[in-house]
Amino acid sequence: MGNVLRLLGKCCNPSPQEEGQSLGPHGVTYPTPGVAVLAHDLFHFDNTGEVPDGLSRHVVSSKKAQANWYKKLVGAWKEAKPPPKSPEAASKLIIETLRRHRKEDVEGVLAFYGLPATDAITGVGQGLPLSLPGVKLQFTTLPVDTKDVADGDTITVYVDTKEARESAQVPDSVRNAVTRRSKELAKKNYAEANALQKQIFKAGYRVSNGPNGDILARKYRIRLRGIDAPESSMPYGAEAKEALRNLVGGNSLEIHVYEEDQYGRSVADVYCNGIFVQEFMLKKGLAWHYVAYDRRPQFAKWEKEAQVTRIGLWASSDPEKPWEWRKDNRRGV
Structure with a gap:
């Protein structure tokens, strides 16, 4: 979790030029403190399994789902080289990690940290995609x-x-x-x-x-x-x-x-x-x-x-494949 620890010092110490700016959901100023607070929250989750207070007001899914997001985000942050240091880089990490989740939730997480939801996604300022490539219908x-x-x-x-x-x-x-x-x-x-x-x-x-x-x-x-x-x-x-x-x-x-x-x-x-x-x-x-x-x-x-791990059907040394089973049964074997 070294990547996170390197950012913790930024969390509660906004620079003089940031004084007087609007406050984000954690009571710190934009823009870079949002990255630091994200780092702090990931570090906290990695140690306690607790998602940050107030997140539920920004997203639509359950606490259980939120914990699943943060588990994925912790893993992505640890693997990031270099770790995100700008709002755009942090947004990109969140979007790429959670891209299969509900659009409202991804937007809510970004809003919670005061992170942008435009250029970091597509590079052309088009915002969150309505669907993934190849998706014809989403509901x-x-x-x-x-x-x-x-x-x-x-x-x-x-x-x-x-x-x-x-x-x-x-x-x-x-x-x-x-x-x-x-x-x-x-x-x-x-x-x-x-x-x-x-x-x-x-x-x-x-x-x-x-x-x-x-x-x-x-x-x-x-x-x-x-x-x-x-x-x-x-x-x-x-x-x-x-x-x-x-x-x-x-x-x-x-x-x-x-x-x-x-x-x-x-x-x-x-x-x-x-x-x-x-x-x-x-x-x-x-x-x-x-x-x-x-x-x-x-x-x-x-x-x-x-x-x-030989779990489930793999407990058998040679489990029959369903497509082969269907082919044999269609032939009356």
């Missing part, structure tokens, strides 16, 4: 029902149609069915209301109860990008499904869709409270790196770590 889901986890790499999720993009795409037939269903329920005509609910569901939507009334949500079937979990009837298939259920159940997910597969599923990277779901499954030894469709080196690294 946050409603809390996931555990019954909607099909197996270790497939989840059905729902998105509130109050979001502007979703609202513009709801078919008139669905809107009309929702209105008619409400009227039938008011008249206690439950048979007709249930028939309309089935019509809505068949169109790829559902109506559920929310704290402020009914919620119309659009359905997405998500295939976790870059991994292949054991099929349900394979060894560790049940364990993979249960692990994924325990992770995402009851939580809203951040979804980055890259493409649609031949079965109409959205192939996506998925994040749950700051946890990269594919990383979680690979490190638990409950999925293979799907090399035929994804060559990301970190996936290979996480799979290798699980193999070395």
